[in-house]
Amino acid sequence: MKKGCPLGTHRVIEPAGALPQPAKKIDNTMELYDNEILIDVQTLNIDSASFTQIKQQAEGDLEKIKEIMLEIVAERGKHQNPVTGSGGMLIGTVEKIGSALEGKVDLKAGDKIATLVSLSLTPLRIDEILEIRKDIDQVDIKGKAIVFESGIYAVIPKDLPENLALSVLDVAGAPAQTAKLVKPGDTVVVVGGAGKSGMLCCYEAKRRAGVTGKVICLGHSEKSLARAKEADIADVYIAADATKPVEIMEKVAAATNGKMADITINCVNVQDTEMSCILATKKDGLIYFFSMATSFTKAALGAEGVGSDVTMIVGNGYTKGHAEITLQIMRESQALRKVYEELYA
Amino acid sequence: MKKGCPLGTHRVIEPAGALPQPAKKIDNTMELYDNEILIDVQTLNIDSASFTQIKQQAEGDLEKIKEIMLEIVAERGKHQNPVTGSGGMLIGTVEKIGSALEGKVDLKAGDKIATLVSLSLTPLRIDEILEIRKDIDQVDIKGKAIVFESGIYAVIPKDLPENLALSVLDVAGAPAQTAKLVKPGDTVVVVGGAGKSGMLCCYEAKRRAGVTGKVICLGHSEKSLARAKEADIADVYIAADATKPVEIMEKVAAATNGKMADITINCVNVQDTEMSCILATKKDGLIYFFSMATSFTKAALGAEGVGSDVTMIVGNGYTKGHAEITLQIMRESQALRKVYEELYA
Ligand SMILES: NC(=O)c1ccc[n+]([C@@H]2O[C@H](COP(=O)([O-])OP(=O)(O)OC[C@H]3O[C@@H](n4cnc5c(N)ncnc54)[C@H](OP(=O)(O)O)[C@@H]3O)[C@@H](O)[C@H]2O)c1
Ligand SMILES: NC(=O)c1ccc[n+]([C@@H]2O[C@H](COP(=O)([O-])OP(=O)(O)OC[C@H]3O[C@@H](n4cnc5c(N)ncnc54)[C@H](OP(=O)(O)O)[C@@H]3O)[C@@H](O)[C@H]2O)c1
Numbered sequence: 282m283k284k285g286c287p288l289g290t291h292r293v294i295e296p297a298g299a300l301p302q303p304a305k306k307i308d309n310t311m312e313l314y315d316n317e318i319l320i321d322v323q324t325l326n327i328d329s330a331s332f333t334q335i336k337q338q339a340e341g342d343l344e345k346i347k348e349i350m351l352e353i354v355a356e357r358g359k360h361q362n363p364v365t366g367s368g369g370m371l372i373g374t375v376e377k378i379g380s381a382l383e384g385k386v387d388l389k390a391g392d393k394i395a396t397l398v399s400l401s402l403t404p405l406r407i408d409e410i411l412e413i414r415k416d417i418d419q420v421d422i423k424g425k426a427i428v429f430e431s432g433i434y435a436v437i438p439k440d441l442p443e444n445l446a447l448s449v450l451d452v453a454g455a456p457a458q459t460a461k462l463v464k465p466g467d468t469v470v471v472v473g474g475a476g477k478s479g480m481l482c483c484y485e486a487k488r489r490a491g492v493t494g495k496v497i498c499l500g501h502s503e504k505s506l507a508r509a510k511e512a513d514i515a516d517v518y519i520a521a522d523a524t525k526p527v528e529i530m531e532k533v534a535a536a537t538n539g540k541m542a543d544i545t546i547n548c549v550n551v552q553d554t555e556m557s558c559i560l561a562t563k564k565d566g567l568i569y570f571f572s573m574a575t576s577f578t579k580a581a582l583g584a585e586g587v588g589s590d591v592t593m594i595v596g597n598g599y600t601k602g603h604a605e606i607t608l609q610i611m612r613e614s615q616a617l618r619k620v621y622e623e624l625y626a
Numbered sequence: 627m628k629k630g631c632p633l634g635t636h637r638v639i640e641p642a643g644a645l646p647q648p649a650k651k652i653d654n655t656m657e658l659y660d661n662e663i664l665i666d667v668q669t670l671n672i673d674s675a676s677f678t679q680i681k682q683q684a685e686g687d688l689e690k691i692k693e694i695m696l697e698i699v700a701e702r703g704k705h706q707n708p709v710t711g712s713g714g715m716l717i718g719t720v721e722k723i724g725s726a727l728e729g730k731v732d733l734k735a736g737d738k739i740a741t742l743v744s745l746s747l748t749p750l751r752i753d754e755i756l757e758i759r760k761d762i763d764q765v766d767i768k769g770k771a772i773v774f775e776s777g778i779y780a781v782i783p784k785d786l787p788e789n790l791a792l793s794v795l796d797v798a799g800a801p802a803q804t805a806k807l808v809k810p811g812d813t814v815v816v817v818g819g820a821g822k823s824g825m826l827c828c829y830e831a832k833r834r835a836g837v838t839g840k841v842i843c844l845g846h847s848e849k850s851l852a853r854a855k856e857a858d859i860a861d862v863y864i865a866a867d868a869t870k871p872v873e874i875m876e877k878v879a880a881a882t883n884g885k886m887a888d889i890t891i892n893c894v895n896v897q898d899t900e901m902s903c904i905l906a907t908k909k910d911g912l913i914y915f916f917s918m919a920t921s922f923t924k925a926a927l928g929a930e931g932v933g934s935d936v937t938m939i940v941g942n943g944y945t946k947g948h949a950e951i952t953l954q955i956m957r958e959s960q961a962l963r964k965v966y967e968e969l970y971a
Contacts (some may be wrong), residue, residue: 288905290934298870300901301932366923402931405724454930462750525643527635537779556645570922570940577922577940578711579648584797585943586647586747587633588778595915595922598930599961610771 282380285314289429292404292482294358301359301429302402302621309358309404310425316430317380318388318621322373324444325400325420326451329477329550330573331362331369332418338364349422353406368400370617371426371435372447382430393443395450396426397433397604402616417625418446435604445618448625449607452478454596455548455571456485456610457603462544462569463489470542470561471535472523473549474515475505476499477625478571482546483514484610484617485528497536499523500563501549508624512616523547523554530560546594547572557581564589571596627725634774637749640950646704646774647747652748654703654772660726661775667718668746669789670765671796672893674822675918676707676714677763678924679710683828692755692792694775695765695939697964699752706746713745714763714919716964717792720796726961727775738788740795741771741850742778742949762970764789780949786956788903790963793970797823799941800893801955802948807889807914807939808834815878817868817905818894819843819860822970823865823916839915842881844868844906846894853969857961868892868899883892892941900924909934916941 285291289301292308301307313319327350339345354360359571361368375392388394396403402443406429419617428434436447463469473479475498489497498515499534500506506520519613521529521561533541545562547554561579562568566589570580580593611618630636635644646652656863658664672680672695684690699705702786706713720737733739741748744920749772756766773779782791800823808814813833818824820843832841843860845851851916861879878886890907892899897919907913913936915925925938956963 298872299898300871300926300928303901365926366921392908398931398933399927401927409845431932433930434698441917469699527633528641545937553644553648556648558942571925575922576711578918579919580922580940581648581918581942582712582744582746582938583645586645586743587776588743588944590945591942593942595925595929595935595938595940597926597934597938599933600935 282313282315284314284432284465285430286429287316289402289431290580300524302399305357307358307404309406309423311406313377313379314377317379318382318428319377320373320394320396320426320428321376322371322422322426324447325360325371325422326369326447327360328369328573329363330369331367334362334364336415343413346413351407352412359401359403359405362575364496365573366401367464368403370396370400370451372443374502384419393437394434395429395437397435397450397599398428399598403427404604408566417448419447423466433599438608441608442622442626445611445621448477449481449611449621450539450604452481452596453603453607454600456481457568457600457606458596459485459546459608460489461600463569465489465491466493467543468540468587469493470497470499471560472499472545472547473501474553475500475509476548476550479515479548480509480512480609480617480620481607484508484614485609486546487514497533499529508620512620514617523549523557524531525567526552526560528555533561542566544569549573550574552576556583557589559587559589560586562591564591567592567594569594569596627658627660630659630661630775632775634747634776642802647744650702652703652749654751657721662724663720663727663773664722665739665741665771665773666721667716667767667769667771669792670705670767671714671792671864672705672718672763672765673712674712676712676963678895679707680762684954684957688758696757697798698748698754704746704748704750709835709920711746712940713748715741715745715796717788717876718771724937733839734914740782741773741794742780742795742798742944744826744943748772764792764851773891778944783953785951787967787971789952790956790966790971794826794956795949796965797826798948798952799943799945800944802855802951803825803914803953804830804891805834806945807912810834810836811838812888813840813882813885815842815844815890817844817890817892817899818846818847818905820894823891824893824956825857825859825965826952827852828854829959831891833835834858841886848873853965857965858962859962867931868894868902869896871901871905873922874902876904882913887911889914892920895919897921901928904929904932904934904936907936909936911935912939914939914941
């Protein structure tokens with residue numbers, strides 16, 4: 282077997298010297314290097330921002346969606362949306378483990394795993410698209426993928442439905458970061474709090490903020506907000522449009538006696554919500570942008586523009602133990618599990 | 627006088643409900659609202675990422691640069707580069723203070739001030755472009771600008787040359803954030819450490835990290851690196867291309883015995899340097915992205931892609947006391963002041 286670089290640079294075709302994620306094109310031939318893992322893919326979970334864009338471009342047409350997806354992979358060797366830059370993740374079965382990794386990883390052929398590195402850097406070959414579950418961003422395929430030595434993955438637990446695990450693992454970084462950031466007594470606003478990552482963040486924020494804290498779930502449609510209420514994940518529920526900063530500021534002010542949030546977590550899948558988060562948060566507060574639709578300059582200049590000293594964190598999809606933390610929520614909260622099973626499993 | 631909103635929303639023309647920074651077009655007529663300050667503008671300091679783009683588009687031609695700048699302001703009512711999204715700042719003289727602000731602000735007509743909110747949200751009228759200092763991003767104009775009630779500014783100190791103050795105030799957020807983040811004993815890498823904001827960050831990092839810490843100035847051209855060395859702002863100086871992540875990783879590993887940086891500060895003005903910062907930093911370290919050329923998705927997915935738990939902070943241009951902290955460096959360090967006077971004053 283050929284020797285590979287731990288970061289997967291041996292797969293980069295263009296531009297030379299780049300890493301697989303920023304690369305324009307990577308090699309998706311399925312001949313294994315010594316430090317790679319070959320996966321027989323079952324389901325892709327396309328990143329929400331990416332799939333929303335693809336559906337729009339395809340005007341909802343299933344055949345058109347297939348075409349766009351195949352084109353992306355043909356062009357880039359990976360499923361990285363050229364508009365949003367983002368990927369998603371996948372589940373599949375371990376087919377083969379490179380010779381340099383054998384005995385070093387806690388995996389064997391036949392194990393079912395979810396990759397926790399983005400599809401935007403994962404060498405992928407799609408042989409056939411079998412089924413598209415449009416409303417939950419899941420696509421069943423026949424195909425293969427490669428996990429690099431530096432890549433992360435989780436073995437799918439036996440006590441949870443597979444598609445449920447896939448759905449929540451996709452956004453595992455969000456509740457795990459919430460766990461690290463929220464302290465007892467904090468007032469926390471979750472923007473997009475009734476979505477997939479948003480509900481997990483609300484739940485985890487409520488646990489951390491405790492009885493002296495306050496968690497505000499800021500949802501969009503009445504339908505998703507009703508679902509969140511049923512799962513009882515927050516102290517306050519507000520329906521509002523996160524692209525309207527002044528409206529959000531006023532609603533959060535009303536819910537906090539004008540004190541605003543200590544921590545705001547952004548879990549929406551649409552653009553132009555940076556300013557709402559900034560105005561919802563105390564000037565010495567903290568914003569965690571999990572949304573991939575976040576613009577760096579809009580956040581940086583937006584805060585400066587209103588003289589806010591807020592700390593803004595880029596939502597790193599990975600944090601230590603994020604898979605365990607997130608799967609544990611599904612075991613702990615029957616109410617939340619019911620919602621996620623109905624929606625995604 | 628008409629009553630204005632503290633955030634300046636009364637000036638937004640398009641889209642309705644937006645704030646001035648994200649707005650596509652704002653009203654730049656110079657009739658004052660009651661909570662605004664009218665400035666007679668002397669010099670614009672165009673954001674480095676923005677001016678680099680404009681110079682490229684104009685192929686260095688001065689008349690073309692003027693044309694592009696005038697077009698931007700004609701279209702948007704503010705100097706917000708449509709490609710980079712960023713602005714810059716200005717100095718000028720207070721001409722008039724709105725009636726609702728009189729007695730409330732520590733300013734009077736005739737004071738010379740620097741605005742510390744971005745040009746990307748500042749109503750601006752350019753009557754004439756008088757001189758372009760291409761190498762230092764400064765443009766002398768005849769024109770007027772408006773500062774909103776929520777805007778921030780600094781009175782130009784009498785003991786420092788004006789253009790020097792303008793230059794360092796433009797990047798005041800960077801050293802002030804460095805002061806907040808760096809702790810004794812830290813290993814700090816400043817990428818773009820020999821540039822305008824970079825040298826200030828190195829200086830401040832060295833002060834905070836102390837004798838038990840290590841500050842690594844990562845420069846680009848030998849020329850700028852020599853300048854930084856002369857000012858004695860770091861412990862180690864390395865010339866490297868920050869768009870080459872593997873090269874950067876290896877050089878930082880060599881300089882830190884493989885331990886990598888606790889904190890990396892990104893002060894470059896070019897794209898595609900996110901991955902270098904991630905690989906230069908410990909997996910539980912911190913990256914402060916001051917560069918406006920940072921891509922949110924490249925940072926978020928890049929870290930996830932290599933399984934790094936690094937905390938990544940969006941460079942908010944404002945932090946409390948940033949002007950004082952930065953001007954103080956110019957008073958304290960004769961060596962650094964000499965460099966900045968030669969370059970910018
Ligand atoms: N950083 C990472 O590594 C990473 C990993 C995975 C995903 N993500 C990102 O995380 C974000 C959320 O993902 P998800 O899976 O949780 O998505 P999701 O389930 O589709 O949730 C998105 C939520 O945003 C709400 N929303 C949409 N437009 C809104 C508006 N104008 N105002 C307020 N709320 C609005 C939606 O509400 P309605 O349904 O009621 O309209 C929905 O609840 C996406 O941007 C995705 O790209 C990041
Ligand atoms: N967040 C905010 O509020 C805010 C405010 C102001 C500015 N900024 C941003 O801060 C950044 C720096 O501004 P500045 O005024 O300090 O700019 P600057 O003085 O032009 O410095 C940029 C530095 O980057 C270096 N560089 C360029 N290409 C490089 C490469 N491939 N590898 C390594 N280094 C490279 C340059 O080195 P050489 O000269 O040797 O080529 C230079 O020293 C800009 O992106 C600007 O937009 C942000």
